Amino acid sequence: MNSQNLEAAQSGGRTFTLHFFDGSSRDVPVVDVEEPYPDGRLIVSRTDPDGIITHVNQSFVDMSGYSEAELLGTPHHILRHPDMPPAAFKGLWDAIKAGNRWQGYVKNLRKDGRFYWVYATVIPNLRRGKLIGYTSVRRKPSRLRIEECEALYPTLF
């Protein structure tokens, strides 16, 4: 157990092994404490066509708890929270690979194991008709919508 996971365990959190779509897996600390979404910010990232992060803004860095260097070049599932149903991400990838936008509420996992809710919009980035990657812009969701997702998502596993 690394020091961070140990900390999560000591603070009453759990550790969780996430299995990703690409076959890899990772042990992550999970602490059931919410980090509030900051007012007036947009959390922005861009990826290449495979979902590898190529750009993050400062709000992304601040909320994720990772440094920019840790994020760039990493698959976007670095923020994957175990409470998120896989169907949500399948829907996301089906939509954007078909050239459409995807919008949804996402519970994200911070490096320290805490979580934050976002309302995300993901779109394909086309340059002269060619796909160069995807952009995701997140905004602050209302408490009501978060509560709806907290009730719905456990039923989608």
Added chain:
Amino acid sequence: MKHKPFQFTVSPDFAPTSLAGWHIFNTWLQRSLDTRIHLDIYQDFASQRQAIRNDAIDLIFANPYDASMLVREKGFHCLARPGGCSDEVVIAVRGDHPASTVEELEAGMRLASTDDPDVHMMGMIMLEPANINADNIERRTCSSYVLVAKELLSVQSEVGLFLAEAFYGLSKITRRQLRPLVQSQIQVVHHALMIGPRMQHLTETLLQRLQEMPQTSRGQGVLDSLGYKSWEAVEEEDVEFMIDLMDTLVG
């Protein structure tokens, strides 16, 4: 042979406050490029968009909301943005309003804003945490930010959406009676000078002249009358990124 003058226009949200400045800028443009350019300012965004659709514009200081159509449909290139200026939004109420955060605002209220499309859109996004949307407010559209402030002071409207620059430009007496609930920190959304297909051959010269402005007293004088420090070149990918970002927010 004399050509028909090129057509220059300025986003209607920015024109009224510095109309004289833009005319001075246009005189400077014509001298710098040794060509005739006509400055035509539209009353509102709808008529300006119609002119863009009809290919009646060659050069435009554009609202970010219109950047997508200009670049992706009309073949415009983004030249430059005013140094250090981005479009941020302030949501404000009258000083004695009970709410201290956006979340405490309630549906059904009257909301004042201008027809500035990017400010209105970003403002509405910042109201989403309170479950407020276009369907559950009564929108009152004002022709200037001073009038948005008046709406709040006279309690005609509860909440006002401001371009941050305009909010902080209100008179001290007015501002003291208002209270910002939130200010955006988006940073990458900004107005920009964009050049159309018929003027494309002047792109490099114009960009160079714009960047040299602070180095000549004449150029500096023109910048002063616009209220800008400088013009910064915008890379093609930066404007594409801004358009992608706006795309995620629209609709």
